[in-house]
Amino acid sequence: MSEQPTGFDDLAQFKQTFFEECGxxxxxxxxxxxxxxxxxxxATTDDLNAIFRAVHSIKGGAGAFGFTQLVTFAHxxxxxxxxxxxxxxxVTLGCVEELIRATDILCDxxxxxxxxxxLPDNHGAEITAALVALTASGAGAGAxxxxxxxxxxxxxEASDEDEITVFDVWFKPAAHLFSNGSxxxxxxxxxQTLGQVEITPDVSGLPALHSLESEESFLAWxxxxxxxRGQVSVEEAFEFVEDDCGLVINAxxxxxFPLQIRDIAVAAPVNSVVxxxxxxPLPSATAPGPQTPAAKSPSAPTATSIRVDLDRVDQLVNxxxxxxxxxxxxxxLTNVEEGGVQxxxxxxVKGLEQLNMHTRELQESVMAIRMQPVxxxxxxxxxxxxxxxxxxxxxxxxxxxxxxxxVDKTVIEQLADPLMHMIRxxxxxxxxxxxxxxxxxxxxLATVNLSAExxxxxxxxxxxDDGLGINRERVFEKATEKGLVPTDIKLSDNxxxxxxxxxxxSTAETVSDVSGxxxxxxxxRRNINNLGGRITVNSTPGRGSRFTMSLPxxxxxxEGMVVxxxxxxxxxxLTSIIETIRPNAEHVHTLVGQGEVLSVRGDYVPxxxxxxxxxxxxxxxxxxxxxxxxxDLANGRRIGIVVDELLGxxxxxxxxxxxxxxxxxxxxxxTILGNxxxxxxxxxDGLQSLPQHDMxxxxxxxxxxxxxxxxxxxxxxxxxxxxxxxxxxxxxxxxMEDQANLGVSIPSQYGQKPEQAAAE
Amino acid sequence: MDQQxxxxxxxxxxxxxxxxxxxxxxxxGERPIHSGETAQYISFTIGNEEYGxxxxxxxEIKGWTNTTPLPNTPDYMVGVLxxxxxxxxxxxxxxxxxxxxxxxxxxxxxxxxxxxxxTIGILVDAVSDILTVSANEILAVPSADRAIxxxxxxxxxxxxxxMVALLELxxxxxxxxxxxxxxxxxxxxx
Numbered sequence: 026m027s028e029q030p031t032g033f034d035d036l037a038q039f040k041q042t043f044f045e046e047c048g049x050x051x052x053x054x055x056x057x058x059x060x061x062x063x064x065x066x067x068a069t070t071d072d073l074n075a076i077f078r079a080v081h082s083i084k085g086g087a088g089a090f091g092f093t094q095l096v097t098f099a100h101x102x103x104x105x106x107x108x109x110x111x112x113x114x115x116v117t118l119g120c121v122e123e124l125i126r127a128t129d130i131l132c133d134x135x136x137x138x139x140x141x142x143x144l145p146d147n148h149g150a151e152i153t154a155a156l157v158a159l160t161a162s163g164a165g166a167g168a169x170x171x172x173x174x175x176x177x178x179x180x181x182e183a184s185d186e187d188e189i190t191v192f193d194v195w196f197k198p199a200a201h202l203f204s205n206g207s208x209x210x211x212x213x214x215x216x217q218t219l220g221q222v223e224i225t226p227d228v229s230g231l232p233a234l235h236s237l238e239s240e241e242s243f244l245a246w247x248x249x250x251x252x253x254r255g256q257v258s259v260e261e262a263f264e265f266v267e268d269d270c271g272l273v274i275n276a277x278x279x280x281x282f283p284l285q286i287r288d289i290a291v292a293a294p295v296n297s298v299v300x301x302x303x304x305x306p307l308p309s310a311t312a313p314g315p316q317t318p319a320a321k322s323p324s325a326p327t328a329t330s331i332r333v334d335l336d337r338v339d340q341l342v343n344x345x346x347x348x349x350x351x352x353x354x355x356x357x358l359t360n361v362e363e364g365g366v367q368x369x370x371x372x373x374v375k376g377l378e379q380l381n382m383h384t385r386e387l388q389e390s391v392m393a394i395r396m397q398p399v400x401x402x403x404x405x406x407x408x409x410x411x412x413x414x415x416x417x418x419x420x421x422x423x424x425x426x427x428x429x430x431x432v433d434k435t436v437i438e439q440l441a442d443p444l445m446h447m448i449r450x451x452x453x454x455x456x457x458x459x460x461x462x463x464x465x466x467x468x469x470l471a472t473v474n475l476s477a478e479x480x481x482x483x484x485x486x487x488x489x490d491d492g493l494g495i496n497r498e499r500v501f502e503k504a505t506e507k508g509l510v511p512t513d514i515k516l517s518d519n520x521x522x523x524x525x526x527x528x529x530x531s532t533a534e535t536v537s538d539v540s541g542x543x544x545x546x547x548x549x550r551r552n553i554n555n556l557g558g559r560i561t562v563n564s565t566p567g568r569g570s571r572f573t574m575s576l577p578x579x580x581x582x583x584e585g586m587v588v589x590x591x592x593x594x595x596x597x598x599l600t601s602i603i604e605t606i607r608p609n610a611e612h613v614h615t616l617v618g619q620g621e622v623l624s625v626r627g628d629y630v631p632x633x634x635x636x637x638x639x640x641x642x643x644x645x646x647x648x649x650x651x652x653x654x655x656x657d658l659a660n661g662r663r664i665g666i667v668v669d670e671l672l673g674x675x676x677x678x679x680x681x682x683x684x685x686x687x688x689x690x691x692x693x694x695x696t697i698l699g700n701x702x703x704x705x706x707x708x709x710d711g712l713q714s715l716p717q718h719d720m721x722x723x724x725x726x727x728x729x730x731x732x733x734x735x736x737x738x739x740x741x742x743x744x745x746x747x748x749x750x751x752x753x754x755x756x757x758x759x760x761m762e763d764q765a766n767l768g769v770s771i772p773s774q775y776g777q778k779p780e781q782a783a784a785e
Numbered sequence: 786m787d788q789q790x791x792x793x794x795x796x797x798x799x800x801x802x803x804x805x806x807x808x809x810x811x812x813x814g815e816r817p818i819h820s821g822e823t824a825q826y827i828s829f830t831i832g833n834e835e836y837g838x839x840x841x842x843x844x845e846i847k848g849w850t851n852t853t854p855l856p857n858t859p860d861y862m863v864g865v866l867x868x869x870x871x872x873x874x875x876x877x878x879x880x881x882x883x884x885x886x887x888x889x890x891x892x893x894x895x896x897x898x899x900x901x902x903x904t905i906g907i908l909v910d911a912v913s914d915i916l917t918v919s920a921n922e923i924l925a926v927p928s929a930d931r932a933i934x935x936x937x938x939x940x941x942x943x944x945x946x947x948m949v950a951l952l953e954l955x956x957x958x959x960x961x962x963x964x965x966x967x968x969x970x971x972x973x974x975x
Binding site for chain 2: 641687691
């Protein structure tokens with residue numbers, strides 16, 4: 026704990042936790058209310074209870090920190106929910122919609138509290154009024170309870186409200202109960218508000234004084250609660266300690282009464298009410314302390330989990346990364362080819378193999394810690410679709426699949442905005458109004474599909490719709506209007522579709538207030554690329570469009586192919602590699618103004634020489650007879666990268682160059698090889714737009730320390746997409762400055778604007 | 786030859802009475818405002834010239850190792866090296882001052898410094914000394930023809946008849962600025 030006196034610091038820490046929990050609770054609330062909204066007639070008491078508890082928790086925490094505005098509103102909210110779950114207020118669609126709106130206000134208040142902002146006192150006043158009205162309109166004592174009961178599992182006996190029942194409660198807290206801040210006395214106090222309570226402690230579990238742990242619980246209690254508030258109220262008193270105790274609640278008429286407390290195992294199922302006690306005595310109640318209780322009944326599906334600081338997880342991931350590097354260093358030491366020593370010791374070899382295996386498993390487990398289901402992102406979408414469809418007067422339904430697919434946490438956070446943007450686009454531009462759809466013979470209800478799945482080591486997320494598809498004429502028109510492409514250029518359908526990803530293309534003529542950020546598809550693509558992913562688009566006019574995002578499973582580790590270019594080593598992401606070719610001279614062609622291309626099974630693929638792009642001397646000069654690695658780019662195209670050698674495939678730990686080093690175009694990150702040297706990881710999408718140095722004038726002299734003097738000359742005219750990157754401008758300018766210093770003259774092409782250069 | 790300057794060493798040397806120069810203070814582009822305070826500098830040589838850096842900024846002194854060059858970077862950027870798992874860029878100070886490339890041998894040394902939130906390495910010929918300098922001994926840099934001196938030096942001190950030029954690290958290897966060109970050029974791009 027902190028060395029400072031308790032008080033402000035600790036409070037801040039608890040506040041942090043409270044806000045995190047609020048975030049989760051609000052998220053859960055939204056999901057539950059969404060479900061309810063879809064199906065209000067089938068609401069069960071359980072559903073309403075869960076919703077009530079969420080609001081109740083928020084209220085409780087808010088009270089502890091003194092967020093009065095939040096408490097007041099939560100209280101009104103909670104009162105209505107109470108009325109609903111008691112059956113006083115009917116669960117109607119209108120009611121549920123008010124609840125959803127109330128959740129929004131709750132969200133606002135929580136955020137205001139978090140940021141210490143002040144919301145006007147009457148914020149959400151109409152919602153409050155609506156909630157109060159609904160509560161007041163309740164028909165009174167359980168009038169609608171029958172509806173709830175009818176939907177209920179027959180498991181739980183609904184007790185009649187007015188009748189006084191005596192409940193026998195056996196309560197045995199787990200040893201660690203107090204460490205959660207729970208105190209049985211508080212529970213008993215709450216029980217006393219329900220009615221009369223008789224409490225009998227059982228001290229049989231107390232150990233001898235010398236083995237007594239002062240912070241653990243050894244007591245158990247038998248209580249007799251006489252109340253008219255029903256079993257649910259009694260259960261509720263124990264709600265916060267459900268996981269940490271053995272608890273059996275029975276109506277006193279049940280024959281289970283004489284069961285000995287001692288025999289209740291801490292791991293007893295908590296929600297059971299009617300379960301008959303086992304015939305044989307249960308195992309002794311001195312079960313080892315913090316044992317997690319057995320799986321609860323299906324109405325509480327959450328697995329036990331602990332909250333961990335993300336920094337700690339990151340540190341763990343880092344350490345495992347270092348372990349992988351060290352382990353590959355060890356491997357190298359015994360790898361004869363790499364200059365290691367041949368070991369004749371079979372035990373050592375076996376040991377190393379086992380180490381390999383264990384390290385790989387450890388790595389997978391650690392990576393899995395950061396994985397979360399995409400559900401948390403997907404769950405915000407249905408609401409977006411509903412609201413937007415209503416606003417645009419279109420009929421749209423969202424179909425999601427694969428919500429349980431897991432993705433790294435950082436990826437999830439970055440996914441939300443792009444997804445929302447794409448869905449908004451879909452509804453705005455893609456999907457037609459109902460009349461138009463009818464005329465086209467399509468069903469009035471349009472469908473937007475959102476799916477996620479694992480495929481070949483990556484996550485594939487698709488957003489597709491059955492609307493009009495991309496209006497290619499309009500897109501081309503807009504692109505030429507904005508000067509992004511010359512008017513006379515001929516583009517294939519796919520190329521036109523990809524124009525929407527150009528920076529500067531985004532319209533933002535009407536900024537929708539749903540997200541209001543006015544981001545364009547270029548930002549979406551950039552965000553996805555930054556995550557190491559790719560986004561492609563497929564569109565059929567009149568039938569619909571499909572955006573496919575492919576993202577890596579983890580951000581920390583990469584399956585790579587190490588290649589050699591001259592004396593330097595680089596790493597290519599393995600998943601991008603299609604194949605490696607050793608082309609014959611007849612397959613290599615030179616295209617005027619474009620550099621070299623390779624003909625591969627009828628297609629022409631541009632060739633990139635790493636030696637030229639990165640000014641590496643003494644590297645392969647010709648593609649013909651050399652090694653060309655064919656890779657897939659983010660925009661669906663392919664290029665061939667000329668390398669000297671393929672050094673082997675290995676898992677590499679991704680180390681960022683930033684913030685220490687500047688960003689380099691064509692390099693996405695770095696890694697540390699088994700020999701301790703740094704190798705650069707290629708950003709293949711950035712490679713094509715780099716200028717190629719003319720290596721024919723290079724000299725490698727001692728003075729220059731191994732970095733040859735080069736004279737830059739552009740051998741490739743910028744293709745449309747390339748010229749858009751500011752990166753290339755910077756490179757060109759920098760080279761110009763360098764050369765100006767050396768007194769070398771530059772071709773005039775450099776001084777032109779990109780569009781002019783492209784047009785030539 | 787890795788030598789880490791321990792925090793203890795720094796603290797004990799500075800002592801309770803002297804106020805240590807805040808490593809960031811001088812790097813706001815302003816001259817450090819010491820008056821009667823002492824500060825410590827690690828001095829090193831490039832050819833015949835001697836330079837000093839604030840000791841509080843120095844993280845360690847590393848013997849020469851092979852570096853991996855970063856393509857398409859200024860000449861004075863030698864490359865990157867692996868510092869216990871962290872990728873640290875290394876700069877050739879001689880080259881930065883336009884005196885040609887350093888022919889690095891295993892006698893050369895990297896001084897690893899912290900500048901803002903970056904850790905970078907500086908390739909120097911040799912480390913000479915730890916200097917304790919009081920503020921009133923620091924002389925202003927006389928305005929010279931070479932624009933570099935103005936921006937990258939915070940002052941001069943005379944130590945035993947030697948002139949030591951004190952470096953200002955923040956702008957020396959700033960990744961944002963294009964070398965020898967004023968930053969506004971970058972703004973003019975698309």
